[in-house]
Amino acid sequence: MPFKKLTLFTLVITSLVFSSCKKDEENIPSKLDDQLEDALSSASNGLGKAFYKMPTSTNLRGIPQDPKNPLTEEKVALGKLLFYETGLSISPLMPENKGEYSCASCHIAAAGYQSNLVQGIGEGGQGFGINGEGRTKDPNFEESMMDVSPVRVPSILNNAYQQNLFWNGMFGATGVNRGTESLWLPETPMGANNLGYEGVETQAIAGLVGHRLNVNVDPTILAELGYTEMFDAAFGDLPEDQRYNGITTGLAIAAYERTILANQAPFQKYVHGDLNALTEEEKRGAILFFDEAGCASCHNGAGLNNLEFHAIGMKDLKDNPQAYNVGDSNPGYLGRGGFTGNSEDNYKFKVPQLYNLKDAPFLGHGCSIGTVEDMVRYKNLGVSENSDVPNTQLAEDFTPLNLTDEQVSDIAAFVNDGLYDPNLSRYVPGSLPSGNCFPTSDPIAKDDLGCN
Numbered sequence: 001m002p003f004k005k006l007t008l009f010t011l012v013i014t015s016l017v018f019s020s021c022k023k024d025e026e027n028i029p030s031k032l033d034d035q036l037e038d039a040l041s042s043a044s045n046g047l048g049k050a051f052y053k054m055p056t057s058t059n060l061r062g063i064p065q066d067p068k069n070p071l072t073e074e075k076v077a078l079g080k081l082l083f084y085e086t087g088l089s090i091s092p093l094m095p096e097n098k099g100e101y102s103c104a105s106c107h108i109a110a111a112g113y114q115s116n117l118v119q120g121i122g123e124g125g126q127g128f129g130i131n132g133e134g135r136t137k138d139p140n141f142e143e144s145m146m147d148v149s150p151v152r153v154p155s156i157l158n159n160a161y162q163q164n165l166f167w168n169g170m171f172g173a174t175g176v177n178r179g180t181e182s183l184w185l186p187e188t189p190m191g192a193n194n195l196g197y198e199g200v201e202t203q204a205i206a207g208l209v210g211h212r213l214n215v216n217v218d219p220t221i222l223a224e225l226g227y228t229e230m231f232d233a234a235f236g237d238l239p240e241d242q243r244y245n246g247i248t249t250g251l252a253i254a255a256y257e258r259t260i261l262a263n264q265a266p267f268q269k270y271v272h273g274d275l276n277a278l279t280e281e282e283k284r285g286a287i288l289f290f291d292e293a294g295c296a297s298c299h300n301g302a303g304l305n306n307l308e309f310h311a312i313g314m315k316d317l318k319d320n321p322q323a324y325n326v327g328d329s330n331p332g333y334l335g336r337g338g339f340t341g342n343s344e345d346n347y348k349f350k351v352p353q354l355y356n357l358k359d360a361p362f363l364g365h366g367c368s369i370g371t372v373e374d375m376v377r378y379k380n381l382g383v384s385e386n387s388d389v390p391n392t393q394l395a396e397d398f399t400p401l402n403l404t405d406e407q408v409s410d411i412a413a414f415v416n417d418g419l420y421d422p423n424l425s426r427y428v429p430g431s432l433p434s435g436n437c438f439p440t441s442d443p444i445a446k447d448d449l450g451c452n
């Protein structure tokens with residue numbers, strides 16, 4: 001009997017040791033891993049993989065945040081619901097559109113938190129389809145009154161890594177906007193910068209007003225929708241007369257947005273230690289991305305973005321026949337220059353993050369590029385497609401890269417699949433306290449979403 005027990009014990013220990021050794025062998029760095037390690041180290045000035053790691057979305061202390069709006073579980077939970085709450089659309093131009101749209105009408109999880117159309121459509125749209133691709137202009141709504149943007153809807157994915165938001169960086173009182181205070185006119189969206197918050201918070205606050213979700217018009221709507229106790233939990237340190245309004249609503253939404261991180265993408269698993277998370281093709285693409293192709297000169301850090309503005313000559317939405325309510329001239333077409341008024345900034349747009357790009361069928365501020373591979377080919381060619389952009393404004397690095405077709409394909413594979421988080425639905429609530437249909441709730445959208 002003792003012999004049998006010893007034999008069984010030995011077999012168990014041997015099995016565990018063998019399994020552990022096998023796991024270690026499977027995670028032994030290959031030549032590609034060594035090359036990628038060197039490329040990551042070089043691109044990050046020696047910091048290596050740690051420079052690219054995102055925290056989990058529940059590790060609130062590890063997420064970059066505005067000191068004036070510290071993240072709390074209560075605030076994030078509230079913001080998650082408010083972001084989808086169609087009941088906040090209480091200030092539409094047309095009374096019949098009240099309660100029909102939300103922040104998530106334009107920022108759709110299944111589209112990488114972008115729009116699944118060339119423009120997001122708030123008021124003035126109808127329907128939704130499956131993932132927002134079915135939202136169209138309401139035929140009874142005048143095009144000039146539609147709530148649409150003259151540039152592509154930026155993704156809110158990984159917003160925590162951006163101090164200033166929008167393609168021209170106009171939102172945020174810190175970062176690159178220090179020194180632009182004279183432009184923060186109270187009657188404009190930039191007036192929200194005077195509150196002193198970073199871009200995520202400022203955009204959320206200004207967006208509620210600009211997109212006709214202005215709860216300041218009637219703060220009692222928050223109680224009617226069933227949110228009073230959640231506001232009390234999230235903002236209990238504020239007096240009651242300051243607790244339920246557009247600013248606190250925006251701060252809660254911003255807190256939630258900061259937790260929307262693509263931290264389950266293969267590249268994130270890779271930098272956290274799983275060497276098998278990327279395919280060989282994706283590893284080759286990553287090596288090129290962080291080294292020879294020079295992509296990381298702009299797209300770097302955990303969000304693979306930065307706060308610089310560059311002109312690479314892409315077309316504007318005015319050139320897109322699918323766009324609504326866009327004229328031949330608009331400050332939005334001038335990028336950073338449209339905000340600063342400085343001609344040296346004209347046609348320069350903020351460097352965007354690169355995760356989950358394949359979720360949406362359009363890329364670039366004017367939706368002129370269809371796929372990630374098309375975008376890599378465009379940058380490889382290094383020739384402007386927009387005749388409005390003077391060559392003198394183009395970025396110095398926007399020159400032919402002379403990559404082979406195989407190298408282009410490898411980089412596209414890394415961006416398409418290596419940077420793809422397949423589970424963004426984890427950030428979508430199951431229901432709202434109000435019981436409202438979301439993310440849109442006009443009659444056609446309710447049919448599309450099965451809310452009737």
